[in-house]
Structures are given as C-alpha cells and as structure tokens.
Amino acid sequence: MSLLVTGSIAIDTVRTPFGVSEDCIGGAAVYFSMAASFFSPVRLVGAVGSDCPFDLAEVFAGRDVDLAGLEVRENSKTFRWAGTYHEDINKRTTDLLELNVLAEGPPSVPDEFRDSEFVFLANTAPALQRQLLEQVDKPVFVAADTMDCWIEGEPDDLGKLLKKIDCLIINEDEARMLAGRSNLIKAGEEIIGMGPGVAVIKKGESGSLVCKGGGERFILPAYPAAEVKDPTGAGDSFAGGFMGYLAKVGRTDFESLRKAVAYGTVVASYTISEFSLQGLSSIERSAIDKRLEVLRGVTQF
Amino acid sequence: MSLLVTGSIAIDTVRTPFGVSEDCIGGAAVYFSMAASFFSPVRLVGAVGSDCPFDLAEVFAGRDVDLAGLEVRENSKTFRWAGTYHEDINKRTTDLLELNVLAEGPPSVPDEFRDSEFVFLANTAPALQRQLLEQVDKPVFVAADTMDCWIEGEPDDLGKLLKKIDCLIINEDEARMLAGRSNLIKAGEEIIGMGPGVAVIKKGESGSLVCKGGGERFILPAYPAAEVKDPTGAGDSFAGGFMGYLAKVGRTDFESLRKAVAYGTVVASYTISEFSLQGLSSIERSAIDKRLEVLRGVTQF
Numbered sequence: 173m174s175l176l177v178t179g180s181i182a183i184d185t186v187r188t189p190f191g192v193s194e195d196c197i198g199g200a201a202v203y204f205s206m207a208a209s210f211f212s213p214v215r216l217v218g219a220v221g222s223d224c225p226f227d228l229a230e231v232f233a234g235r236d237v238d239l240a241g242l243e244v245r246e247n248s249k250t251f252r253w254a255g256t257y258h259e260d261i262n263k264r265t266t267d268l269l270e271l272n273v274l275a276e277g278p279p280s281v282p283d284e285f286r287d288s289e290f291v292f293l294a295n296t297a298p299a300l301q302r303q304l305l306e307q308v309d310k311p312v313f314v315a316a317d318t319m320d321c322w323i324e325g326e327p328d329d330l331g332k333l334l335k336k337i338d339c340l341i342i343n344e345d346e347a348r349m350l351a352g353r354s355n356l357i358k359a360g361e362e363i364i365g366m367g368p369g370v371a372v373i374k375k376g377e378s379g380s381l382v383c384k385g386g387g388e389r390f391i392l393p394a395y396p397a398a399e400v401k402d403p404t405g406a407g408d409s410f411a412g413g414f415m416g417y418l419a420k421v422g423r424t425d426f427e428s429l430r431k432a433v434a435y436g437t438v439v440a441s442y443t444i445s446e447f448s449l450q451g452l453s454s455i456e457r458s459a460i461d462k463r464l465e466v467l468r469g470v471t472q473f
Numbered sequence: 474m475s476l477l478v479t480g481s482i483a484i485d486t487v488r489t490p491f492g493v494s495e496d497c498i499g500g501a502a503v504y505f506s507m508a509a510s511f512f513s514p515v516r517l518v519g520a521v522g523s524d525c526p527f528d529l530a531e532v533f534a535g536r537d538v539d540l541a542g543l544e545v546r547e548n549s550k551t552f553r554w555a556g557t558y559h560e561d562i563n564k565r566t567t568d569l570l571e572l573n574v575l576a577e578g579p580p581s582v583p584d585e586f587r588d589s590e591f592v593f594l595a596n597t598a599p600a601l602q603r604q605l606l607e608q609v610d611k612p613v614f615v616a617a618d619t620m621d622c623w624i625e626g627e628p629d630d631l632g633k634l635l636k637k638i639d640c641l642i643i644n645e646d647e648a649r650m651l652a653g654r655s656n657l658i659k660a661g662e663e664i665i666g667m668g669p670g671v672a673v674i675k676k677g678e679s680g681s682l683v684c685k686g687g688g689e690r691f692i693l694p695a696y697p698a699a700e701v702k703d704p705t706g707a708g709d710s711f712a713g714g715f716m717g718y719l720a721k722v723g724r725t726d727f728e729s730l731r732k733a734v735a736y737g738t739v740v741a742s743y744t745i746s747e748f749s750l751q752g753l754s755s756i757e758r759s760a761i762d763k764r765l766e767v768l769r770g771v772t773q774f
Contacts, residue, residue: 260655354561356678357699377657378679379694389771393680393692398658430774470690471772473731 173312175419176285177204178217178304179294179408180274181242183225185254186447188261190401196448197226199251200294200317203405206452207412207439209235210460212419215288217241217304219279221248221272231449240282248273261400262376281307290419292411293337295319298329305336313424315339315372315415317407323350334367338424341372341411356381357389370429372414374407382433390430395441395467402447406440409452413439413460438463474613476720477586478505479518479605480595480709481575482543484526486555487748489562491702497749498527500552501595501618504706507753508713508740510536511761513720515713516589518542518605520580522549522573532750541583549574562701563677582608591720593712594638596620599630606637614725616640616673616716618708624651635668639725642673642712657682658690671730673715675708683734691731696742696768703748707741710753714740714761739764 177200184198201218208214213236216228220242228239254268278300281288286309293301293316301316308314314337322330323346330350334340340363348354351362356373360383363371373381377400379393414436421428438460445451478501485499502519509515514537517529521543529540555569579601582589587610594602594617602617609615615638623631624647631651635641641664649655652663657674661684664672674682678701680694715737722729739761746752 262655354563355699355701357697361699375679378676379692381694381697389697390774391680391694391697391771392774393682393694396658396682396690396692398656398662400656434774468774470692473691473693473735473769 173212173289173419173422174215174287175208175212175290175292175415176215176217176281176288176308177201177208177292177294177412178278178281178301179204179292179296180251181218181220181224181228182251182253184404184448185268186402186404187256187267188402189257189259191447193402193447195225197231198253198404198448200408202231202449203408203443203452204292204294204412204415205232205237206235206449207409207436207443208416208419209237210439210457211413211416211435213238214416215241215285217279217281217285219243219245219248219273219276221250222246224250241279241285243279245273245276248276255404257403261403264403278304289313290415291315292415293317294408294411298322298326298333302329302333302336313338313418315341315411317341317411318346319343320346320349331366337368339370339372340368341374341407341414343407344373344375347371347373357383372433374410376406380410380433380437382429384426384429388426390426390433392433392437393471395437395463396470397441397444400444403444404448405443409443410436410440412436434464434467435460438467474513474590474720474723475516475588476509476513476591476593476716477516477518477582477589477609478502478509478593478595478713479579479582479602480505480593480597481552482519482521482525482529483552483554485553485705485749486569487703487705488557488568489703490558490560492748494703494748496526498532499554499705499749501709503532503750504709504744504753505593505595505713505716506533506538507536507750508710508737508744509717509720510538511740511758512714512717512736514539515717516542516586518580518582518586520544520546520549520574520577522551523547525551542580542586544580546574546577549577556705558704562704565704579605590614591716592616593716594618595709595712599623599627599634603630603634603637614639614719616642616712618642618712619647620644621647621650632667638669640671640673641669642675642715644708645674645676648672648674658684673734675711677707681711681734681738683730685727685730689727691727691734693734693738694772696738696764697771698742698745701745704745705749706744710744711737711741713737735765735768736761739768
C-alpha cells in the first residue's frame with residue numbers, strides 16, 4: 173500500500189567520539205524515507221530552502237522515493253541542526269538549531285499523494301501535523317512522532333492530534349511525560365486511552381515496547397551493536413522500517429506490528445553504525461533480513 | 474546439583490510510593506535462597522546478630538533451604554538497611570546503612586557444604602568473597618555480584634576474584650564502570666576478558682544482557698510489570714532464579730544460560746510485585762512457568 177511521510181530535511185553537523193560529519197544530509201523525512209524504501213515505495217513531503225546543497229533525487233537514486241512533495245523555496249533557508257554526542261553516546265547536546273524553512277507554513281501534500289493509505293507525520297507542531305493529515309483523503313493507518321516541547325507547550329493541539337491517529341511513536345522519557353506515569357507499561361496504556369490504538373515507545377539502546385488496546389504487548393531489545401558511530405536518525409529510521417514493513421504487507425494486526433518493530437530495530441542499527449545516511453545507504457535488503465535473524469537468535473529462549 | 478549462596482541477611486525498612494515496610498526481612502542471601510528454592514535445594518551461608526527478629530527456619534518452611542551455614546553471633550547486631558524509592562521507582566535513596574555483623578569476619582562454610590558445585594557469592598568485599606570461595610573444594614560454576622564501591626576501592630582484590638569465577642552478575646552502570654566502556658556489549662566483552670567466561674548485565678526495567686566468550690549474546694527484556702511495589706531484592710532474586718535453574722539442570726551451556734536468565738527475570742518480577750519477600754513467598758512454581766510463557770509471548774516475532 174502507499175506510504176506518505178511528512179517531515180524535515182536537514183543540513184546536519186554531527187560530532188561524536190568517532191569524528192565529525194559537517195553539513196551532511198539529515199532530517200526525519202530523509203532518514204524515514206531511506207529506511208522505508210527497503211520495504212515499500214515512499215512519498216515524501218517536505219521543504220528546503222534554495223541553499224540546500226543536496227540533490228534529493230540523487231540521494232534516493234535507485235530507490236522508489238517519490239519527490240513530488242518536495243518544495244524548494246526560493247527565499248528560504250534549509251533547516252540546520254548541529255549536535256555533539258558524548259563519551260556516553262546516549263547523551264547529546266544541541267549546538268545549533270536554525271528552523272529556517274520549518275518556521276514557515278508547512279508544505280502542501282500534492283494531489284497525487286492525497287490517496288495515501290499509510291501516513292507518518294514526523295515530529296513538528298501538532299497543529300501542523302493535523303494540517304498535513306487533513307490533506308490526505310482516507311488514510312488507513314496514521315502514525316506520528318512528537319516531543320517534549322509540544323507535550324508541554326501545545327497539550328490541547330497534541331490531544332486533538334492523538335484522536336486522529338492510529339499509532340504514536342515516541343521516546344520513553346516523552347511517553348512518561350505525556351502520560352504522567354513513570355511505569356512504561358502504564359504510560360503506554362494511558363497513551364492508548366488518549367486516542368491512538370497503538371503506542372510504540374522507543375527506549376534507545378534498550379529497544380522498544382509496543383502496547384495495543386486489549387492488553388497486547390510486545391517488547392524487543394535493540395540490535396546488539398558493539399559500535400555506535402552516530403545515533404542521529406535512529407528514531408526516524410526505526411519509524412521508517414516499521415511503517416515501510418506495514419505498508420508493504422498492508423496489515424496492522426499485532427503479528428504484523430511485532431515484525432514491523434523488529435524490522436525498524438534492524439534498520440536503525442544500520443543507521444547508527446555510520447555517520448549520516450552512510451550506514452543505511454550502503455546496504456542491500458538481504459543484509460536487513462540477515463540481522464533480523466541475528467536479532468531473533470539473541471532474543472529467543 | 475548442589476547450590477551454595479553466601480551473602481547478607483538484613484533487617485530492611487523500605488519506603489516506596491505504595492507504602493512502608495518496617496523492619497522486614499531482606500538481604501541478598503535471603504532473596505537469593507527464596508528464589509533459587511523454586512528450582513533446586515539451597516545451602517545458605519550468612520550471619521546475623523542476637524537481635525535478629527526472624528526465624529529463618531520459619532521463613533523457609535516447606536522449602537529445601539539448608540541453614541547449617543547460618544551463624545547467630547551472640548554479641549553482634551544484624552545488618553540493617555533502610556531506603557526510599559521515589560515516584561520514579563528506578564531511583565532510590567539509602568536512608569540508613571548499619572553493617573553491624575557484616576563488618577566482622579565472614580561466616581564459615583560448614584564442612585558439609587564444602588562439596589557444593591554451584592556457588593553464588595553475593596555482593597561483599599571481593600577479598601571476603603575469595604575467602605568464602607576458598608572454603609569450597611571443587612566448585613563447577615561460581616557466580617558473583619559486585620558493586621561500585623569495590624570497583625573503585627578494591628580493584629586489585631576484585632581483579633583477583635574475577636580470575637576465580639565463571640560468571641559475573643552485575644548492574645549496567647557498574648558494568649560500564651568496571652569495563653571503562655559505555656557500550657554495554659563492549660563492556661560485557663571486556664569483563665569476560667578479565668576472567669569470568671560469562672557476564673550477566675542487569676538493566677533493571679530494561680531487562681538483561683548475557684555475554685559469553687566466542688561472541689555469544691542473549692538479550693531479554695524485563696517481565697512487563699504494570700505495578701512495581703518494592704524493587705528491593707530484584708537483583709538477588711534474579712540471581713537466585715538464574716543459579717537455581719542452572720543447578721537444577723546441571724548444565725551451563727548457552728542454551729541453559731538463556732533459559733536461566735528467563736527464569737531469573739520471571740522470579741524477580743514476583744519479588745517486585747509486593748514488599749519484602751511477600752511476592753516471592755506467596756507463589757507456586759506453576760505461576761513461574763506461566764509467566765515464563767507470557768515473557769516468551771511478548772518477546773517473540
């Protein structure tokens with residue numbers, strides 16, 4: 173089935189204990205699209221400024237990523253982010269955040285994308301996420317990400333969004349904040365009560381937890397990566413693998429959700445193994461299936 | 474096979490958001506023995522003072538826990554610990570720590586325990602752990618726990634201990650500290666290089682990770698507990714289930730280690746569901762097997 177993503181396209185500068193990657197391509201929609209493209213065609217909606225140094229057609233060459241929803245705005249500048257990951261690679265500091273084009277109105281969903289069935293609304297203001305979602309006619313399964321600043325700053329807008337989506341994909345700290353619960357199982361159930369039928373809670377190197385109404389639960393560790401070079405984009409790659417797999421099989425029953433989480437986990441493990449998109453863009457689909465079997469192996473008893 | 478544990482017997486006072494449990498029974502050897510007794514006979518070695526309000530024979534009534542190694546010291550006082558768990562139940566403050574009998578010489582291993590095959594040395598000074606281990610003739614599989622103060626304060630003693638044991642069971646923060654590595658997979662491998670063939674890293678509500686020489690790995694989430702009343706004793710109960718299962722099957726191949734970790738995980742989930750020993754002491758073995766199947770169910774894809 174068709175899969176649409178709305179989200180950022182970024183110029184990133186990333187420092188980690190393993191080196192520096194200056195002015196490299198990043199952004200939620202980019203990581204998501206690359207990850208999802210291993211499973212399903214992707215329709216990308218996002219905006220850049222005229223300063224954008226990347227040719228996205230080239231970035232996605234050979235992959236089924238439709239760029240009809242890419243807006244290049246003449247008088248705008250591309251979103252920029254710079255960050256430093258520390259010795260404990262789970263901790264990062266934001267060095268620079270220039271919203272630029274992201275502070276303007278959202279891009280439009282092209283007419284030919286309005287029939288999209290699977291939709292991922294990457295993190296942005298929940299009012300904008302709703303505005304984007306309203307441009308899709310009859311989506312089958314809508315997932316969204318959000319973050320602390322919207323949970324604290326725009327709770328009403330976020331509440332409205334949650335009633336319109338099927339799945340919230342969220343970090344553990346933010347899940348606790350949104351639910352007002354420190355126990356993650358309870359937090360997941362609380363979030364489901366806010367609207368989405370499914371809550372996917374990302375726990376970084378500790379993996380992820382899926383809660384679905386009716387008490388269904390799935391817990392999966394992260395892929396056991398001995399080397400993490402650059403965690404940037406892990407969450408959006410996870411979401412890309414997750415949604416890409418669901419769109420491919422066209423089902424969202426719990427068995428499919430489990431497998432989608434496993435694929436998301438494996439895809440994210442490639443993202444963090446190198447800087448920027450290098451880890452993801454250098455592999456074949458067969459590598460993903462191999463790691464899926466490794467992940468199955470290390471989690472079975 | 475026979476299973477020996479050496480460790481503390483404590484008078485605990487525990488405060489959690491769910492209530493207070495004053496002067497209740499605790500201590501590593503107690504939690505370990507109760508947990509292991511579901512699988513295997515246990516030989517307990519530990520000391521209390523004459524003030525000890527607990528009749529351990531009664532505590533372990535109906536269970537195969539041999540108390541021949543229990544020393545009641547006339548002029549000593551029992552170890553006391555008091556702590557408070559906060560709203561985020563993963564965080565705790567120590568309110569009181571009276572070593573008392575633990576600050577004296579270690580108890581002796583009775584002659585009839587010297588032929589023990591499986592041994593667990595609960596956390597104490599590594600020099601004492603070695604002294605206790607020297608009283609066992611030809612152990613087959615020795616596991617030990619340790620903590621930050623010994624890693625920082627007694628690195629040489631700890632280094633010597635690590636060369637004498639087969640398995641280190643350790644918290645994630647302490648594993649990182651001991652190995653000088655933030656990546657847990659690398660930390661596990663580093664620890665194996667220090668002597669023990671197996672490293673079991675406990676990650677609290679995120680489960681556990683097992684590393685064995687030759688690159689073997691197993692990762693298991695915690696049991697999905699929606700209510701945690703009192704986390705005290707979780708780690709020692711985990712170790713008890715783990716070692717109890719291994720002693721029962723008499724094997725330490727990787728398949729057995731995986732299953733032992735799963736049993737440890739489930740047993741610990743009962744410990745944290747109530748204060749003190751109440752969660753563990755009120756269940757039947759069949760309940761453990763039921764939760765094992767639930768755990769298998771929520772982790773399969």
